[in-house]
Amino acid sequence: MIEEQKTTLAQLRVSIEAELADFLGERSAYLESISSDLAPVAHSLSSFLLDGGKRLRPLFAYSAFVGAGGVSDKKIIRAISSLELLQACALIHDDLMDGSDTRRGKPSIHRHFETLHQKEEMEGFAQRYGMAAAVLLGDLALVLSDQMLNSAGLDSAQMHSVLPVHDEMRVELMAGQFLDIHEQTQKNTSVDRSLKIARYKSGKYTIERPLHIGSSLAVTNLNSRKKLDDAYSAYGLPLGEAFQLRDDLLGVFGDPAVTGKPAGDDLREGKRTVLVAMTLDNSSPSAIVRFMNSFGSNDLSAADVEILREIITESGARTRVEELIDSRTSSALEALRHGGITPTGQALLTELAALSTRRSM
Amino acid sequence: MIEEQKTTLAQLRVSIEAELADFLGERSAYLESISSDLAPVAHSLSSFLLDGGKRLRPLFAYSAFVGAGGVSDKKIIRAISSLELLQACALIHDDLMDGSDTRRGKPSIHRHFETLHQKEEMEGFAQRYGMAAAVLLGDLALVLSDQMLNSAGLDSAQMHSVLPVHDEMRVELMAGQFLDIHEQTQKNTSVDRSLKIARYKSGKYTIERPLHIGSSLAVTNLNSRKKLDDAYSAYGLPLGEAFQLRDDLLGVFGDPAVTGKPAGDDLREGKRTVLVAMTLDNSSPSAIVRFMNSFGSNDLSAADVEILREIITESGARTRVEELIDSRTSSALEALRHGGITPTGQALLTELAALSTRRSM
Numbered sequence: 001m002i003e004e005q006k007t008t009l010a011q012l013r014v015s016i017e018a019e020l021a022d023f024l025g026e027r028s029a030y031l032e033s034i035s036s037d038l039a040p041v042a043h044s045l046s047s048f049l050l051d052g053g054k055r056l057r058p059l060f061a062y063s064a065f066v067g068a069g070g071v072s073d074k075k076i077i078r079a080i081s082s083l084e085l086l087q088a089c090a091l092i093h094d095d096l097m098d099g100s101d102t103r104r105g106k107p108s109i110h111r112h113f114e115t116l117h118q119k120e121e122m123e124g125f126a127q128r129y130g131m132a133a134a135v136l137l138g139d140l141a142l143v144l145s146d147q148m149l150n151s152a153g154l155d156s157a158q159m160h161s162v163l164p165v166h167d168e169m170r171v172e173l174m175a176g177q178f179l180d181i182h183e184q185t186q187k188n189t190s191v192d193r194s195l196k197i198a199r200y201k202s203g204k205y206t207i208e209r210p211l212h213i214g215s216s217l218a219v220t221n222l223n224s225r226k227k228l229d230d231a232y233s234a235y236g237l238p239l240g241e242a243f244q245l246r247d248d249l250l251g252v253f254g255d256p257a258v259t260g261k262p263a264g265d266d267l268r269e270g271k272r273t274v275l276v277a278m279t280l281d282n283s284s285p286s287a288i289v290r291f292m293n294s295f296g297s298n299d300l301s302a303a304d305v306e307i308l309r310e311i312i313t314e315s316g317a318r319t320r321v322e323e324l325i326d327s328r329t330s331s332a333l334e335a336l337r338h339g340g341i342t343p344t345g346q347a348l349l350t351e352l353a354a355l356s357t358r359r360s361m
Numbered sequence: 362m363i364e365e366q367k368t369t370l371a372q373l374r375v376s377i378e379a380e381l382a383d384f385l386g387e388r389s390a391y392l393e394s395i396s397s398d399l400a401p402v403a404h405s406l407s408s409f410l411l412d413g414g415k416r417l418r419p420l421f422a423y424s425a426f427v428g429a430g431g432v433s434d435k436k437i438i439r440a441i442s443s444l445e446l447l448q449a450c451a452l453i454h455d456d457l458m459d460g461s462d463t464r465r466g467k468p469s470i471h472r473h474f475e476t477l478h479q480k481e482e483m484e485g486f487a488q489r490y491g492m493a494a495a496v497l498l499g500d501l502a503l504v505l506s507d508q509m510l511n512s513a514g515l516d517s518a519q520m521h522s523v524l525p526v527h528d529e530m531r532v533e534l535m536a537g538q539f540l541d542i543h544e545q546t547q548k549n550t551s552v553d554r555s556l557k558i559a560r561y562k563s564g565k566y567t568i569e570r571p572l573h574i575g576s577s578l579a580v581t582n583l584n585s586r587k588k589l590d591d592a593y594s595a596y597g598l599p600l601g602e603a604f605q606l607r608d609d610l611l612g613v614f615g616d617p618a619v620t621g622k623p624a625g626d627d628l629r630e631g632k633r634t635v636l637v638a639m640t641l642d643n644s645s646p647s648a649i650v651r652f653m654n655s656f657g658s659n660d661l662s663a664a665d666v667e668i669l670r671e672i673i674t675e676s677g678a679r680t681r682v683e684e685l686i687d688s689r690t691s692s693a694l695e696a697l698r699h700g701g702i703t704p705t706g707q708a709l710l711t712e713l714a715a716l717s718t719r720r721s722m
Contacts, residue, residue, distance in 0.1 A: 027532075034536050035557065037543050041536075093500065097493035122546035124631075132458035132542040135496060136535055139454065142503060143531035150524045156517035163511045170504035171388075174497055175395050175402075181493040182398050185483035196396065270485075 009059060009351060012077075016058045019074075019081040020049055023148050044112055045137055045144075049088055052104045052260075056356055057083035057210045060236075063352060064214030067345020068228055076217060079152035079162070083210060085145030090173060090205075092138040096131060097181055098269055104260035110134035154217070161220040162213055169209035176200030184270065189277035195241065198274060202247070203240030207356075211236050231339025235349065239332035242325045243356045248273035249321055252309060264305035270296020274324075278317035287311050329357050370420060370712060373438075377419045380435075380442040381410055384509050405473055406498055406505075410449055413465045413621075417717055418444040418571045421597075424713060425572035428706020429589055431579030440513035440523070440578065444571060446506030451534060451566075453499040457492060458542055459630055465621040471495035515578070522581040523574055530570035537561030545631065550638035556602065559635060563608075564601030568717075572597050592700020596710065600693035603686045604717045609634040610682055613670060625666035631657020635685075639678035648672050690718050 028042035061080040065072065094100075095108035102108060107115065114130030116122075122129065149166065150159075179197045186193075211232035219225035250259055251266030252275060259265075266273065276295075280288055291311045294304045312318055332353055336346045389403035422441040426433060455461075456469035463469060468476065475491030477483075483490065510527065511520075540558045547554075572593035580586035611620050612627030613636060620626075627634065637656070641649055652672045655665045673679055693714055697707045 030532075031536060034533075034561070035540055037540055038536055041539055089500070093496050097489075097496055099489070117546060123548060124546050128458075128460070129542065129546055131492070133539070135454050135458055135499075136539045136542070138496075139450070139499070139503065140532070140535040140539075142500065143528065143535060146507060147528035147532065150528055156521065159520060160517065167504065167508035167511055171391075171501070171508065172395075174501040174504060175392060175399055178402055178494070178497045178501075179396055179398055181490065181497070185478060185485050185490055187484060200395070 008348070009355075012059060012062055013055050015077050016055050016081045016084070017050065019078045020084055021046075023078070023081075023144075024049060027144060027147075040113070040116060041133075041137060041140065044109060045088070045141060048092070048103075048109065048137075049084060049141075051106070053084065053087075054355070055084060056352070057087055057206060059352055060207055060210040060349075061214035061217075063345055063348035064211035064232055065218045066214075066348060067232075067341040068215040068218035068225065069342055070214070070218030075153040079149050079154055079158075079217065080210075080214065082145045082148035082152070083213070085141045085148060086170065086173075089138040089141040089145065090177070092134055092141060094177070096134040096138070097177075098271075100261070100265070100269070102261055106260075108134075109137050157220040158217050161216040161222070165209060165212045165216050169205060169213070172200050172209065173205040176202075176205060183272050186272070189272050189280050191274055191277040191281060194272065194274040194277045198241045198244035199237065202244035203237040205240075206243060207240040208233050208236030228339045228341065231335055231341060234335035234338070235332045235353075238328035238335075239353055239356065242328035242332070245274060245321050245325050245328070246357045246359070248275045249318070249325075252312060253318070263302070264300065264308065267295060267305055267308050268298060268300045275312065275317055275321050278320055279312045279315045282315040282317060283311060287315070325357055329353055369709070370716075373420060373423055374416050376438050377416050377442045377445070378411065380439045381445055382407075384439070384442075384505075385410060388505060388508075401474070401477060402494075402498060402501065405470060406449070406502060409453070409464075409470065409498075410445060410502075412467070414445065414448075415716070416445060417713070418448060418567060420713055421568055421571040421710075422575040422578075424706055424709035425575030425593055426579045427575075427709060428593075428702040429576040429579035429586065430703055431575070436514040437578060440510050440515055440519075441571075441575065443506045443509035443513070444574070446502045446509060447531065447534075450499040450502040450506065451538070453495055453502060455538070457495040457499070458538075459632075461622070461626070461630070463622055467621075469495075470498050518581040519578050522577040522583070526570060526573045526577050530566060530574070533561055533570065534566040537563075537566060544633050547633070550633050550641050552635055552638040552642060555633065555635040555638045559602045559605035560598065563605035564598040566601075567604060568601040569594050569597030589700045589702065592696055592702060595696035595699070596693045596714075599689035599696075600714055600717065603689035603693070606635060606682050606686050606689070607718045607720075609636045610679070610686075613673060614679070624663070625661065625669065628656060628666055628669050629659060629661045636673065636678055636682050639681055640673045640676045643676040643678060644672060648676070686718055690714055 024046045028046055031038040031042045058080040061083060062072065062076070065076060065080070070076065091103060092109045095103055096110045100108050101111050110130040110133065113133035114126045117126035117129040154162065176197060180201060183193060183197060212229055215225050215228050215232060219228065248266070251271060251273070252264060254261070256263050262268070279291065283291065291308060294300055295308060297304070333350060336349055341349070385407045389407055392399040392403045419441040422444060423433065423437070426437060431437070452464060453470045456464055457471045461469050462472050471491040471494065474494035475487045478487035478490040515523065537558060541562060544554060544558060573590055576586050576589050576593060580589065609627070612632060612634070613625060615622070617624050623629070640652065644652065652669060655661055656669060658665070694711060697710055702710070
């Protein structure tokens, strides 16, 4: 049974990637027909989209669609694949805002265009060109995600049903992103504030709303899917928090070979997460001083990273975050038994819960 | 007759602003209900949208709707008003990419948040916070524009008709924006390349596509509006170029009291426009050396600006651009007589042609 589900998710990923490749191939040809100067834009966006990614958001949407009794076809796969383009916008702009050099082991978009500027000895400032290119590639990915969804061939009832959820999700995403960058400017950390950010950035955007998108495509009447959507929220919100908490742990303790980011990257960025807020809430004054001394320094050595990791572990924050992940994931799985989710949907969502919170992600 | 049309455009502007105020009021309340930390986001986006602007894109869309025989109602006004939110995204991101300090005489969004960071003595770097806020406010404006359009209450036929045009317009906008920032990195200027950028940024995005959006809302069958859309293209593309060329002239010769930007701002930015390309194509080698010596310098004095203006005028580029504006505008007005545009539509579009290319804009 487990094996069969794995094949299904893997097959789905292949279908999602085929739709993305098809859509991006056609759009790239169009962009290059406007001007050959747009070739680097088309290429870098395509390789950003096609060279990796777990496809979590489309997979959640698909599973919720099946869980709502939907029978999938090419149109559905195409519609849900558009979520990957929205996510590309979020990641490209996120890397720019965080000043991250890499994404999945390759240069981030702003760094890529900065390097292009230097290599081709262009006029003006390389850094500004990289920034502008990342702003525009993110914007382009966002409008392309809409275009892919709107042109997927959904019928009028499905469009009327899915668009309000899709729009709300994107407003929540931008709100969560702003709260996140704003949090980095605060004098004090707060577990509550960081949990709210996790709720908007991941609970809602990554999981709950993709599930609602899936159910809205299967059951176009809002009242008819109310019970189902409630169950999806009860599964999605805690699982999304667990997903974000795992991401926070990986940003500090993750293996670069797996994360595609340098070791301890979040420590270098000084990223205020639930993990960091818990560390500061539960450390001695001298440990806090030592922590804040190097937390957020651009030039952290491997030894500095190790010291910060030790303070986090010794404060008990690492264990508490692991416990939170476990309890949130258990709540999520418990919710799957309610709301009338089909057995196939339950099986897929059980597997996705494991996939989105596992240690080696 | 002229007076009556003026009243109509002014009344329309009031209706557009009322729809924007209503939508943004509700959305601001929602954002602040998520967190009071989102209040500065809601406030600055609302004041950006409501404190000015000519509302050109909604006015073009409305005029084309009426020109196609449509009878307007609240839903139509709401749908076309969403174009102002898209334009807000374009301007916020544009100011960030250009490093512009002001917009309509007030600080640009990135500068506003940079100052907020300094005033409230937040942690981290003010410049980075300003940049991130501008990226996210632009993104938010973009998704809100979609939400406003999608929730305007259009019927299924109108949605099916308008979404493909709307999506294509946004891809063209991002393509034009990229070509524009890329142009600034080239070793040589080119009148042809700059005209292509004007075509995408203004011909298509500012005028042709808003017109097609208007006609798609009035006549939902693509074949039935083919002749009309062709007439709108024949009007919109040359008029859009004329609009961009006027903008280029204002960026160099405009009165700060009218433009809301410092005198000669485009010269300080080193913006490569059709005007600049024509200047360099028609100046003596020594004039070119003098021009390039201060063009694009951040610390241009009033005297430097005057010298650059003289070189532009002496090259004949200023006169040639004025001539181009006249001939493009004439072509546009000539096209209004074809395609079966209603007399009311023709009158509105004639007035808009004057409004969008006039010297004192």
